[in-house]
Amino acid sequence: MDFSPALNSVLDTVERWRKADCYPLFPVVTEAGPTRARVRTADGGQWPVTVFASADYLGLSGLPCVGRGAAAAVERFGTGAYGAQSVGGFTTLHESLEAVVADYFGRPAALLFPTGMQANIGVLATLAGPRDTVLVDSLDHGSIVMGARLSGARVLTFRHNDPGHLAELLRGTGGPGRRIVVVDGLFSADGDLAALREITELTTEHGALVVVDEAHSAGALGERGRGAADHLGVLDRVDVITGTFSKALVSTGGFVCADERLVDLLRHSAGAYLMTLGPPPAAVGATLAAFAVLREEGDERRARLARTARSLRERLTAAGVGIAASTAHVVTVPIGPVDRTARIARRLIAHGLMVAPLFPPAVPIGGARLRLGVTAAHTPEDVDLAVRLIADALAEEPA
Ligand SMILES: Cc1ncc(COP(=O)(O)O)c(C=O)c1O
Structure with missing residues (x-):
């Protein structure tokens, strides 16, 4: 070939x-x-x-309690996901985990994806459209860039963790469309934290939205482990939080936390959510157990x-x-x-x-x-x- x-x-x-x-x-x-x-x-x-x-x-x-969380879920609901969440794959465990995640990040609503990669793709491909501009850091995770490209929006890349360059790009992009800045909270490629204080100042000043992928920081940074934005004191200035259960939460599955309208929109229109299965019950059971350990320890x-x-x-x-x-x-x-x-x-x-x-x-x-x-x-x-x-x-x- x-x-x-x-x-x-x-x-x-x-x-x-x-x-x-x-x-x-x-x-x-x-x-x-x-x-x-x-x-x-x-x-x-x-x-x-x-x-x-x-x-x-x-x-x-x-941890035995995390394994027991997975085993109890299999006992109750079987090994497979058995269908997209919208048509039978959504169990009481999924419902509980949505509530736990929303509460953890202090947001009105949350949605579970099969992986963190799909969460990024689903949220960006839905939130942005051809009239919009998505501004990404040059070291953002590939799934952010994929979601931004799939949306059909204009994608602009600013130099890694350089709010001055982001400001320049924001000044040069007005117009009718939405502007959405997306960063890893903790960059997986360099291990540094996004300059979220400066970035959220800029997004407020320019009326742009900010999405933070807390994949490497959820559970591990910030008060009660609420991630990099919380660690830097700007959690309430972030519009959308995405992340994965595949890292500190030792399971698999992705999530998005946002306001109710956006979550409802994703639930009913995001291809990366609707055209695939949700995380299987065992993964959800393990994640719920891992959250319980986080609360205690x-x-x-x-x-x-x-x-x-x-x-x-x-x-x-x-x-x-x-x-x-x-x-x-x-x-x-x-x-x-x-x-x-x-x-x-x-x-x-x-x-x-x-x-x-x-x-x-x-x-x-x-x-x-x-x-x-x-x-x-x-x-x-x-x-x-x-x-x-x-x-x-x-x-x-x-x-
Ligand atoms: C920053 C970042 N976002 C998203 C993902 C994707 O998460 P998942 O492994 O759940 O697809 C990863 C992981 O590998 C990541 O490093």
């Missing part, structure tokens, strides 16, 4: 990695410890591989997470490892070339450390990097190991 030069270069890269024995993706996990911070993989089979690639930020995976777990993340950032810097502008529990090590990044990630896993290598198009061309997700389950020894292995790998893998 023939492909375009750009697609052929993807296959060329994969083949080059396989030949050089440095293919760094899809490690097969064969066994997990009591938390997801330790696993065994098919490749080498060593125990443990310490995982800094997961988004189990609060260390909830493996969230503060303590968030404090531990913040301490461990600070220690990792400080220790990497002290060891001479450059990190991006990370200020929270996502810590990224810029590498640059894809092949060096692949070799380093592969070497790390062989030595017992799993991190997430990020390659274009998830990050800009030339900007491949390693992403480390810290969790409240990591110990000081895990941090020591990560720092030592990463510093060694950078020293030993030629640029």
Whole structure:
């Protein structure tokens, strides 16, 4: 089969990695410890591989009560979703979770999507239209950009976390259409927080809407874990919140929180909601149980997470490892070339450390990097190991 030069270069890269024995993706996990911070993989089979690639930020995976939440849901409603939410797939668990999520973020209403990616696509493709302009940060998650493009709106990209550039674009785009600014609350590519105080000042001044994707921050940042906007004191200035249960809430499923009219509109018109299934009951049962743990233990777990993340950032810097502008529990090590990044990630896993290598198009061309997700389950020894292995790998893998 023939492909375009750009697609052929993807296959060329994969083949080059396989030949050089440095293919760094899809490690097969064969066994997990009591938390997801330790696993065994098919490749080498060593125990443990310490995982800094997961988004189990609060260390909830493996908690028996979360597993019981999933099991009870299966017992009651079976394993499948059994139909779109609008025609039979909506259970009392889905109804409860909508209420929990809306209450958690202090919004009138919420809606559940099968994934966080679909939540972003659904909300943007519905909210924006051809007369509108969607302004995205250059490091926004790909699902935000997909949703913006699908909407048919004009899509403008501002420089990463640069409110001055956003202001310039807002000044240059008046007219009858809506303007919608969309950012990750905590950027998955650099680990820094969106400049939401400045951004919400600008959206208020220019009459624009602001959508914040709290995928990496829901549960993990802010008072009671209400996310980056809450952490920065501007939650009430955000129009729409999206996010996922696949990270700190150790399940799967996406959500949107907004006013009742927008949620009702999404419920009855968003293709990414109506033309697919909702999260299955087991996922919803696990998420409800994870929210219950957050209510009891969230503060303590968030404090531990913040301490461990600070220690990792400080220790990497002290060891001479450059990190991006990370200020929270996502810590990224810029590498640059894809092949060096692949070799380093592969070497790390062989030595017992799993991190997430990020390659274009998830990050800009030339900007491949390693992403480390810290969790409240990591110990000081895990941090020591990560720092030592990463510093060694950078020293030993030629640029
Ligand atoms: C910022 C951001 N938004 C959305 C998503 C998509 O979430 P999900 O994995 O639930 O599709 C991700 C995740 O992978 C993400 O990093």
